Amino acid sequence: MTPFTYVRATDAQTAVRLADSRHPGVRYLGGGTNLVDLMRETVERPTALVDVTGLSNEITETDGGGLLIGAAVRNTALAEHRLVRSRYPMLARAIVAGASPQIRNMATVAGNILQRTRCAYFYDQAGSRCNKREPGQGCDAIDGFNRMHAILGASPSCVATHPSDMCVALAALDATVHLNTAQGERRLPFADLHRLPGDEPDRDTVLQPGDLITAVELPALPLAARSAYRKVRDRSSYAFALVSVAAALAVENGTVTDVRLALGGVAPKPWRPLAAERALRGQPATEAVFRAAAAAELAAAEPLRDNAFKVELAQRTIVAVLGELAENGLAGGGA
Amino acid sequence: MSIVDKGKEAVQGIAQAVVKKAVELAPGALLPGGRPDPLIRRQHGHIGKPVSRVDGPLKVRGAAPFAAEVALDGMVYAALAYSTIARGRIAAIDTALAEAAPGVVLVMTHRNAPRLNPPPRFLTGDKAAAGDDSPIMQDDRVRWNGQPVALVLADSQEQADHARSLIRVTYAEEPAATSLPTADGCEVGTFMGEPLRAVVGDADAAFAAAPNKVEAVYRTPRHNHNALELHAATLVWRGDELFVHDATQAVAHTAWSLAQIFGLEEAQVHVGSPFVGGGFGGKGLWPHQILAAAAARLAGRPVRIVLSREGVYRAVGGRSPTEQRVALGADADGRLTAIIHRGVTPKTRHSPMPEPFILPTQSAYAAETIALEVQTCYLDMVANTFMRAPGEAVGTVALECAIDELAERLGMDPIELRILNEPDKDPISGRPFSSRNIVAAYRAGAERFGWDRRNPVPRSRREGEWLVGMGCATATYPYHRMPGGAARITLDAAGRARIDAAAHEMGMGTATTHTQVAADRLGLPLEAVSVRYGDSSLPGVILAGGSQQTASVGLSVMMAHQELVGELLKLAGNDSPLAGLGVDEVESADAGLRKRDEPDRFESYASILARSGRSELAVESSAPMPLETMHWSMHSYGAMFCEVRVNAVTGETRVSRFLGSFDCGRIINPKTAASQFRGGIIMGLGLALMEETQFDERNGRIMTRNLSDYHLPVHLDVPEIDVIWTDIPDPHAPMGARGIGEIGITGTGAAVANAIHNATGRRVRDFPITLDKLL
Amino acid sequence: MGITVNGTAVELPDDPRVSLLDLLRDGLHLSGTKKGCDQGACGACTVLVDGQRILSCLALAVQYEGRSVTTIEGLGADGALHPLQQAFIEHDGFQCGYCTPGQICSAVAMIEELRRGVPSHLTVDLAAAAIPCSRDELRERMSGNLCRCGAHNGIMDAIATTYPAETHPGAAE
Numbered sequence A: 001m002t003p004f005t006y007v008r009a010t011d012a013q014t015a016v017r018l019a020d021s022r023h024p025g026v027r028y029l030g031g032g033t034n035l036v037d038l039m040r041e042t043v044e045r046p047t048a049l050v051d052v053t054g055l056s057n058e059i060t061e062t063d064g065g066g067l068l069i070g071a072a073v074r075n076t077a078l079a080e081h082r083l084v085r086s087r088y089p090m091l092a093r094a095i096v097a098g099a100s101p102q103i104r105n106m107a108t109v110a111g112n113i114l115q116r117t118r119c120a121y122f123y124d125q126a127g128s129r130c131n132k133r134e135p136g137q138g139c140d141a142i143d144g145f146n147r148m149h150a151i152l153g154a155s156p157s158c159v160a161t162h163p164s165d166m167c168v169a170l171a172a173l174d175a176t177v178h179l180n181t182a183q184g185e186r187r188l189p190f191a192d193l194h195r196l197p198g199d200e201p202d203r204d205t206v207l208q209p210g211d212l213i214t215a216v217e218l219p220a221l222p223l224a225a226r227s228a229y230r231k232v233r234d235r236s237s238y239a240f241a242l243v244s245v246a247a248a249l250a251v252e253n254g255t256v257t258d259v260r261l262a263l264g265g266v267a268p269k270p271w272r273p274l275a276a277e278r279a280l281r282g283q284p285a286t287e288a289v290f291r292a293a294a295a296a297e298l299a300a301a302e303p304l305r306d307n308a309f310k311v312e313l314a315q316r317t318i319v320a321v322l323g324e325l326a327e328n329g330l331a332g333g334g335a
Numbered sequence B: 001m002s003i004v005d006k007g008k009e010a011v012q013g014i015a016q017a018v019v020k021k022a023v024e025l026a027p028g029a030l031l032p033g034g035r036p037d038p039l040i041r042r043q044h045g046h047i048g049k050p051v052s053r054v055d056g057p058l059k060v061r062g063a064a065p066f067a068a069e070v071a072l073d074g075m076v077y078a079a080l081a082y083s084t085i086a087r088g089r090i091a092a093i094d095t096a097l098a099e100a101a102p103g104v105v106l107v108m109t110h111r112n113a114p115r116l117n118p119p120p121r122f123l124t125g126d127k128a129a130a131g132d133d134s135p136i137m138q139d140d141r142v143r144w145n146g147q148p149v150a151l152v153l154a155d156s157q158e159q160a161d162h163a164r165s166l167i168r169v170t171y172a173e174e175p176a177a178t179s180l181p182t183a184d185g186c187e188v189g190t191f192m193g194e195p196l197r198a199v200v201g202d203a204d205a206a207f208a209a210a211p212n213k214v215e216a217v218y219r220t221p222r223h224n225h226n227a228l229e230l231h232a233a234t235l236v237w238r239g240d241e242l243f244v245h246d247a248t249q250a251v252a253h254t255a256w257s258l259a260q261i262f263g264l265e266e267a268q269v270h271v272g273s274p275f276v277g278g279g280f281g282g283k284g285l286w287p288h289q290i291l292a293a294a295a296a297r298l299a300g301r302p303v304r305i306v307l308s309r310e311g312v313y314r315a316v317g318g319r320s321p322t323e324q325r326v327a328l329g330a331d332a333d334g335r336l337t338a339i340i341h342r343g344v345t346p347k348t349r350h351s352p353m354p355e356p357f358i359l360p361t362q363s364a365y366a367a368e369t370i371a372l373e374v375q376t377c378y379l380d381m382v383a384n385t386f387m388r389a390p391g392e393a394v395g396t397v398a399l400e401c402a403i404d405e406l407a408e409r410l411g412m413d414p415i416e417l418r419i420l421n422e423p424d425k426d427p428i429s430g431r432p433f434s435s436r437n438i439v440a441a442y443r444a445g446a447e448r449f450g451w452d453r454r455n456p457v458p459r460s461r462r463e464g465e466w467l468v469g470m471g472c473a474t475a476t477y478p479y480h481r482m483p484g485g486a487a488r489i490t491l492d493a494a495g496r497a498r499i500d501a502a503a504h505e506m507g508m509g510t511a512t513t514h515t516q517v518a519a520d521r522l523g524l525p526l527e528a529v530s531v532r533y534g535d536s537s538l539p540g541v542i543l544a545g546g547s548q549q550t551a552s553v554g555l556s557v558m559m560a561h562q563e564l565v566g567e568l569l570k571l572a573g574n575d576s577p578l579a580g581l582g583v584d585e586v587e588s589a590d591a592g593l594r595k596r597d598e599p600d601r602f603e604s605y606a607s608i609l610a611r612s613g614r615s616e617l618a619v620e621s622s623a624p625m626p627l628e629t630m631h632w633s634m635h636s637y638g639a640m641f642c643e644v645r646v647n648a649v650t651g652e653t654r655v656s657r658f659l660g661s662f663d664c665g666r667i668i669n670p671k672t673a674a675s676q677f678r679g680g681i682i683m684g685l686g687l688a689l690m691e692e693t694q695f696d697e698r699n700g701r702i703m704t705r706n707l708s709d710y711h712l713p714v715h716l717d718v719p720e721i722d723v724i725w726t727d728i729p730d731p732h733a734p735m736g737a738r739g740i741g742e743i744g745i746t747g748t749g750a751a752v753a754n755a756i757h758n759a760t761g762r763r764v765r766d767f768p769i770t771l772d773k774l775l
Numbered sequence C: 001m002g003i004t005v006n007g008t009a010v011e012l013p014d015d016p017r018v019s020l021l022d023l024l025r026d027g028l029h030l031s032g033t034k035k036g037c038d039q040g041a042c043g044a045c046t047v048l049v050d051g052q053r054i055l056s057c058l059a060l061a062v063q064y065e066g067r068s069v070t071t072i073e074g075l076g077a078d079g080a081l082h083p084l085q086q087a088f089i090e091h092d093g094f095q096c097g098y099c100t101p102g103q104i105c106s107a108v109a110m111i112e113e114l115r116r117g118v119p120s121h122l123t124v125d126l127a128a129a130a131i132p133c134s135r136d137e138l139r140e141r142m143s144g145n146l147c148r149c150g151a152h153n154g155i156m157d158a159i160a161t162t163y164p165a166e167t168h169p170g171a172a173e
């Protein structure tokens, strides 16, 4: 680990000010479960850390019936929250499908959102080439081991996936991110936060250095009370997703009236399959329609050497999750 | 006469020449005409009782000291930098920034490392311990991607790690052999000096003529041991003596080998390793101990070295991948007419052996013709090494899947096919089996597992999304007892005994089982026996490997006990109730000696010692050469039963039930033995479903460099595992017990694969069986 | 203000790079907490912070100022073994013993999570007040602690017998 200074902030303004005075090389520190790991690998070499775990860790109901989640809320606390469980079960389920209980006790909401890819070549600072770590160096994953990598949204410069489970649910739920920046406060649709690699794979998000996430807001979404998260992985627990699906579905008289879908493990960002959603709305809630919707989204898939199976796997998992939700809906049960 | 026959004759010649002598040397031992270990008949002793681990209280409190947990005054911390090319030279190495970094005490590279003798490669001598004999940091050569190229010592681990990251190396790269097509030569592999090849009759012709046959290629990937404890050593030079707190499966070997490397007498190196946090074949002598000792000498400071998890993958070898072709021919009834098992596996020029995957096939089935061969190809990679059941773990995957495929072809039950082909003597060596009850193990296992509920038609049982199936396979691992076993028994004035042997504890329950055995041997309660082990100053050269430790130490204690009895009778003298009795007339019981057929003629150890004015009595003895394996084909066996559930949507596999039915001779401690069996089986589940070390063939770099990319089974992957055993003592093994440490991993991979086939109708021959292969 | 470790006040390290794990092992010689990866991937370094289980290898010690840390050395009262430690011995919940302190600390906090009703990946009914704890539910909740020796069955038995009320399959009913 490269030496750094450490300071704690207890509120957002102080955090931004502290960070501003430590540019460049300053990073915010949440639970540390991703940043400390990457620092030990010397992939990240901040010269200063501003600890933001003292920021808001509250979860409050908004006027519109949504939820405002402080950036420092720990993953466990979020999954455990009564309203998250009842109104946004997919979010609770996505969180507890990720990492391990110990890590979820440490990880913060903001840190989870901003965690970086688990691409092994990205991690191998000493011995592998990686455009995300060092733009222009080349990408050893494209012709190497890329079983875990993206089939959608990648570019010739980077094919890594975003590893978060929680973010898949946030994408499906149309969350909004609250920011505090040197220029003031700002809100950003969650869908616009993460970016595709294009030819700037080093930039995971649209945030500028020093931008602080202060909260995540969930809109009221009655539909989400019947939602699900399904994660497919290489062992039964404590493994990153090969494919994951977050979904909420409203069916009336056999017709899909509304739907929210998001995919994990398949793209450089939490993937919102809008093509699939379009193909579902107003259509009969049948397996054939689900199949066609999934296929519509995955038509754009560009598999690599080791990950062609993800196309089929994503297809099947989407159909299974939608099918289950539709069935439960008919039976009148919750998810 | 075939090669095998010639070999057989030669071996028997040697054996006969030495047997007579050995019998004289080892009365009552394990040879023809000898009397089996008397403990085998003992019914009411400590052996066979589920005694809890004697070191349990230490371990559950976290108080058992591991190698990186000994603190020495003035100690500095080490960090290693590893090469990033597979082959070439170090053209330049810039250490200036590292040397100037805070807290740095030393930066060592090939330029300033002390000159050392080459590490004695394991199997090249009695006590050779090195997994790799490359002269690391002795020249500017790079021999594999990940080879240590620099070592930093600093006042804290953080400082050492940081300084290490500041070292810049420039390489002159050379073309490297990092895949089979680019291999630097191939040849028939050898193992323990013998070619890995066996021929009985003309198997190719028999196979061609067989009315029923199967033939397929099975692939297993690289594996790493991934013991949870990182490789570590804390060491110090005191004058010309080196003291090493190590994590090793071979204290005596390591001490001798380090002495060779540093040009010292063996007695000048002291290696202690009382607790090892898992070994599985991976904890031997690797570059880190050697380099740390060299740096400690240069810096004049005690050193602690703990490999990072990445460092373990870089510097310590694992199991090599294999590509195995199995062809089986059978007559109309299912009797095997040909077994062909040939394949290829890479190794390095610096490692002790190629993965000997044909070993389990040597004594598996009666077949008219057999052809076995391991081709090995040389690559530039980290030295491959022994990993739990080398050969058998992956060899049984190919063989036992092929048997299952043949059963299906024949429309036979796979258990009945195996039983039909049960050999009555070793099919290759021709030796009788010392004890082989695999049929009993199958019958008992099938009954308990509910094998009769298996539908032989694949894909016939579905529960919701889940396809359910059952499979079985044979487990097998040879009985080993290596030369070098020795032990000391020390009786004290209170009649308590201490056993000393340079053995190891890495989870097998060494101290516990030997407390039980020694207590029975000496007629003492458990509380009156203690066991010291894990130190090179103790007697014996006892590898914790090959599942041989129990036999080696157990027989040594048996020999020492005989001597002890002799000494005690001498001391007892004429005033004792034992006066005039010979060694053969007495036995140990009730903390003393008594006449076998006249139990009232008894004197306690304490009384004998007291009367002779001795405060203690110590005798040391060695085990005789392991000639029993020249007379008998000796193996542990198991019948493995598995039930899987495969998700029809996602291809995910969950093992829902598992049973291991074992035939390993006498079980000394059912509690720790069950754990050993389960531990092996769980590693086998990993092998079947998820474990793979990814080796990038473009540059020879291992890309699974952490425990989140290399998947070990987690709790949720592990069902309740049922284990049962025949408990039939082997008359030719000490205590009647054959090894149990490795057998669990054998057969398991095939049992899982066979169950998956039964569940899905899919035959996956490329391991691990990840979900993409089942979509 | 420093950190409290097993009830004793301890100074923070000067170097902010020092992890809580290295502070415990190297600084305080409390080597019961183990390092199996230093990457957050094995759980051997699990300790309790104010009763919650965390991974001390990914925790910078400076971040835990003012918090109360309990390690395996601090679990038992007055030198006596904690009932779960005793049960690990009884049920052979370990072989080499290297993952053991992490497993035990993890399980102690896991039981609190169960009592609190924290859901897991396997929890069927997110709305239920109490969680019916099947063996698989227990296994899932302990899956952040790897064991290479394969002591999984014994570990589960030890936990289930120590906490029969919380780990009963029908705990909710």
Ligand SMILES: Cc1cc2nc3c(=O)[nH]c(=O)nc-3n(C[C@H](O)[C@H](O)[C@H](O)COP(=O)(O)OP(=O)(O)OC[C@H]3O[C@@H](n4cnc5c(N)ncnc54)[C@H](O)[C@@H]3O)c2cc1C
Binding pocket: A027, A028, A029, A030, A031, A032, A033, A034, A035, A036, A037, A052, A071, A097, A098, A099, A100, A103, A106, A107, A108, A109, A110, A111, A112, A113, A114, A115, A163, A164, A165, A166, A211, A212, A213, A214, A238, A239, A240, A241, B708, C039, C040, C041
């Ligand atoms: C072995 C292992 C397995 C895992 N498995 C999974 C898994 O299966 N699924 C999954 O989803 N995740 C998994 N994770 C990742 C884990 O979820 C993340 O590490 C965690 O969520 C990160 O949160 P944190 O608070 O610890 O972030 P930190 O590590 O503290 O920070 C991460 C990033 O966020 C930035 N940051 C933190 N807070 C703020 C803020 N308020 N504003 C702006 N920037 C900020 C930091 O500067 C840093 O760049 C795993 C991790 C490990 C180690």
Ligand code: SF4
Binding pocket: A117, A119, A120, A121, A122, A129, A130, A131, A132, A133, A138, A139, A140, A141, A142, A157, A158, A159, A160, A201
């Ligand atoms: S895929 Fe992206 S993160 Fe991985 S090596 Fe290529 S550029 Fe780096």
Ligand code: FES
Binding pocket: C034, C035, C036, C037, C038, C039, C040, C041, C042, C043, C044, C045, C046, C055, C056, C057, C058
């Ligand atoms: S050492 Fe912390 S998780 Fe492995």
Ligand code: FES
Binding pocket: B228, B277, B278, B507, C093, C094, C095, C096, C097, C098, C099, C100, C146, C147, C148, C149, C150, C151
């Ligand atoms: S007991 Fe050895 S790793 Fe668990």
